[in-house]
Amino acid sequence: MVTPSPEVLALLEATFDAVVIMDDRGRIQAFNAAAEEMFGYRAADALGRNVSMLMTGNDRLQHDNHLKRYLADGEARILGKGRDVRVRHRDGSEFSVFLSVGLIPNTAPPQFVGFLHDTSLRRKALATLEKERQLNRLYLDLAQVMLVATNRDGVVQLVNQRAIRVLGKLEARIVGQNWIDSCVAPQDRTAARNAFRTLLLGSNDQPQSCEYHVRSADGENRFITWRGVALRDPANVTTGVMLSGEDITDQRRAESEAHKALERMNSVARLATMGEMAAGISHELNQPLAAIANYGQACVRMLRLPKPDMPEISGALEQISVQALRAGEIIRRIRSLVRNEDVRRESQHINDLIREVHALLASDARVHDGKLALDLAEPLPKVTVDGVQIQQVLMNLVHNAFEAQATEKRGDRLTPDRNSATFEVRIATRPTDGGDVEVSVSDFGPGLERDAEQKIFEPFFTTKATGTGLGLAISRSIIKAHDARLGYRANQPRGACFYFVLPAHQETAR
Amino acid sequence: MKDLPQAVFVVDDDDAVRDSLKLLLKSAGISSEVFASAQEFLAVYDAAQPGCLVLDVRMPGMSGLEMQHELNLRGAMIPVIFITGHGDIPMAVEAMQHGAFDFLQKPFRDVELLDRVHRALARDTETRARLRHTDRIRERLASLSPREREVLDLVTQGKANKMVAGDLGVSQRTVEIHRAHVMQKMEAGSLAELVRMMMAVAP
Numbered sequence: 085m086v087t088p089s090p091e092v093l094a095l096l097e098a099t100f101d102a103v104v105i106m107d108d109r110g111r112i113q114a115f116n117a118a119a120e121e122m123f124g125y126r127a128a129d130a131l132g133r134n135v136s137m138l139m140t141g142n143d144r145l146q147h148d149n150h151l152k153r154y155l156a157d158g159e160a161r162i163l164g165k166g167r168d169v170r171v172r173h174r175d176g177s178e179f180s181v182f183l184s185v186g187l188i189p190n191t192a193p194p195q196f197v198g199f200l201h202d203t204s205l206r207r208k209a210l211a212t213l214e215k216e217r218q219l220n221r222l223y224l225d226l227a228q229v230m231l232v233a234t235n236r237d238g239v240v241q242l243v244n245q246r247a248i249r250v251l252g253k254l255e256a257r258i259v260g261q262n263w264i265d266s267c268v269a270p271q272d273r274t275a276a277r278n279a280f281r282t283l284l285l286g287s288n289d290q291p292q293s294c295e296y297h298v299r300s301a302d303g304e305n306r307f308i309t310w311r312g313v314a315l316r317d318p319a320n321v322t323t324g325v326m327l328s329g330e331d332i333t334d335q336r337r338a339e340s341e342a343h344k345a346l347e348r349m350n351s352v353a354r355l356a357t358m359g360e361m362a363a364g365i366s367h368e369l370n371q372p373l374a375a376i377a378n379y380g381q382a383c384v385r386m387l388r389l390p391k392p393d394m395p396e397i398s399g400a401l402e403q404i405s406v407q408a409l410r411a412g413e414i415i416r417r418i419r420s421l422v423r424n425e426d427v428r429r430e431s432q433h434i435n436d437l438i439r440e441v442h443a444l445l446a447s448d449a450r451v452h453d454g455k456l457a458l459d460l461a462e463p464l465p466k467v468t469v470d471g472v473q474i475q476q477v478l479m480n481l482v483h484n485a486f487e488a489q490a491t492e493k494r495g496d497r498l499t500p501d502r503n504s505a506t507f508e509v510r511i512a513t514r515p516t517d518g519g520d521v522e523v524s525v526s527d528f529g530p531g532l533e534r535d536a537e538q539k540i541f542e543p544f545f546t547t548k549a550t551g552t553g554l555g556l557a558i559s560r561s562i563i564k565a566h567d568a569r570l571g572y573r574a575n576q577p578r579g580a581c582f583y584f585v586l587p588a589h590q591e592t593a594r
Numbered sequence: 595m596k597d598l599p600q601a602v603f604v605v606d607d608d609d610a611v612r613d614s615l616k617l618l619l620k621s622a623g624i625s626s627e628v629f630a631s632a633q634e635f636l637a638v639y640d641a642a643q644p645g646c647l648v649l650d651v652r653m654p655g656m657s658g659l660e661m662q663h664e665l666n667l668r669g670a671m672i673p674v675i676f677i678t679g680h681g682d683i684p685m686a687v688e689a690m691q692h693g694a695f696d697f698l699q700k701p702f703r704d705v706e707l708l709d710r711v712h713r714a715l716a717r718d719t720e721t722r723a724r725l726r727h728t729d730r731i732r733e734r735l736a737s738l739s740p741r742e743r744e745v746l747d748l749v750t751q752g753k754a755n756k757m758v759a760g761d762l763g764v765s766q767r768t769v770e771i772h773r774a775h776v777m778q779k780m781e782a783g784s785l786a787e788l789v790r791m792m793m794a795v796a797p
């Protein structure tokens with residue numbers, strides 16, 4: 085038995101692979117630490133024993149024969165080639181190794197060295213690595229955002245499923261292409277290039293945000309909001325960028341749809357309010373028209389008489405003018421209420437606004453057999469408001485108040501001597517302690533139940549059989565837009581009271 | 595029974611409409627009494643007063659439709675011409691179902707209104723005359739003796755005197771005497787007239 089030189093021993097101990105040296109009869113001559121680790125034998129136990137004890141199956145049975153044949157005719161079956169073999173641990177378990185065997189030169193009788201590389205371990209490592217890659221891929225693909233990595237030149241290195249889906253292209257058509265030239269919508273390329281340059285040149289690692297459209301394979305532009313970071317190697321050299329993008333096309337579309345729906349809702353509610361009031365308005369307008377027609381026709385008849393009563397005719401003609409002006413006034417008020425002008429805030433007196441709608445609201449009162457009372461404090465500071473909107477709110481509140489009382493009354497419809505004095509809605513203004521202006525609309529109806537009190541401002545909540553449930557919600561949003569709050573309190577001694585406090589106009593407070 | 599002169603009543607809460615209606619009617623030679631509310635009118639109205647009523651639908655306190663209902667309860671048959679600034683079909687249907695004479699939408703042409711007023715007044719005269727006629731027939735019927743009433747019922751059924759005698763178990767001569775009394779008391783000139791009178795008061 086040859087004792088290896090110290091250099092060889094050191095080499096044997098340092099290598100990760102198991103190294104086994106055997107003589108011409110297959111007896112183990114050297115067994116390094118890695119071999120001890122791999123097979124579970126201590127070197128002392130292994131030395132001198134036949135190497136076939138480490139082998140399995142046919143190899144184990146045939147090893148001595150193979151060795152003899154080689155020594156006889158020099159036919160190499162394994163020498164210098166290396167192959168995967170199954171081997172046996174001391175505990176009997178089998179595993180795979182990659183075995184390469186070499187003839188040690190200048191040995192007689194010849195000795196052989198076998199290197200056994202634990203491929204199962206390598207495979208395990210490979211598998212782990214692969215698993216990690218897949219997991220990473222999964223992370224990327226699970227992400228609800230688009231993920232795109234490019235190199236310094238903007239060539240796509242990696243793209244996730246989300247991005248692939250948004251772009252509608254095969255991965256192979258994205259990866260390896262210039263990101264901006266192949267995927268960004270033409271009109272946004274300059275912006276995208278600038279954002280890309282900023283990222284590359286930027287010194288900090290804070291994500292940069294930008295928004296631009298990408299163009300999908302079917303030519304559709306999708307609007308994406310991006311966050312990007314520069315990728316750096318260990319030497320802090322920028323190697324590319326990573327972009328994370330969220331497709332907000334649908335969101336934007338939904339937002340704009342919602343906005344449109346709200347606008348439609350507003351106009352529907354306004355139409356509904358106007359529809360409910362149309363009866364009152366047309367009644368109101370037809371009164372002076374009927375009077376004018378009657379007076380005019382009476383005049384014609386009287387003028388045909390042999391001796392016309394001129395003072396009477398003159399009086400009737402005068403009435404015609406008066407009634408025509410009355411009709412014109414009604415139309416003017418209606419127009420100022422329904423025209424769709426842009427929001428215009430002006431510093432004005434709230435009492436003037438209230439008086440302006442009074443005529444139309446009075447017609448509503450008439451429809452409901454009620455009375456609309458004004459209780460306006462003077463003087464009041466001016467308020468900065470959109471007059472038309474505030475008037476709409478007042479119309480809505482007064483209308484609701486009359487409806488509430490009418491609903492309560494329906495039981496005794498035909499009682500001729502009912503007391504209509506209590507059938508009243510009151511618009512009041514007063515200065516608050518803080519110098520602002522409170523506007524309230526009160527009635528003497530049933531008031532609100534606690535349950536309803538919670539919900540009245542919610543859209544589509546209504547206590548009315550034919551209500552849209554939008555009036556109060558819209559009123560509240562109008563008041564809110566005026567930095568005020570539409571509130572409810574019980575009226576004394578009974579009924580409901582809606583109120584809002586408008587901030588006094590600063591400069592012109594008097 | 596003495597007839598009161600016909601009157602046209604106007605009930606409308608709008609001063610200008612009321613005043614102009616009065617003037618229009620006056621220019622056509624029709625005098626009218628105007629009221630600003632249903633209550634005001636009901637307080638003074640006597641159902642025996644012939645005429646017609648021009649009534650606004652929408653009024654505070656008591657609407658025109660409610661006032662029509664009240665008139666019906668009182669048995670007042672005055673024809674009602676509704677006028678309205680904003681008429682809808684359900685409202686008009688309700689008014690007509692409750693016996694409205696007509697329904698006009700403001701503003702209207704003078705001839706439309708005057709024509710309806712004239713026709714309503716004529717209708718009222720007719721109705722009242724018819725009622726007076728049937729009242730008189732009922733008075734005459736009440737003056738018949740039980741036997742005379744039996745004879746009347748049988749002859750108006752078309753039975754000859756001989757058959758009536760058989761039915762009642764009296765002589766034909768007796769029937770002839772009763773029949774002569776019936777014709778006299780009922781002031782009927784012929785059997786045909788008697789039959790018509792009985793039809794007028796038939797329930």
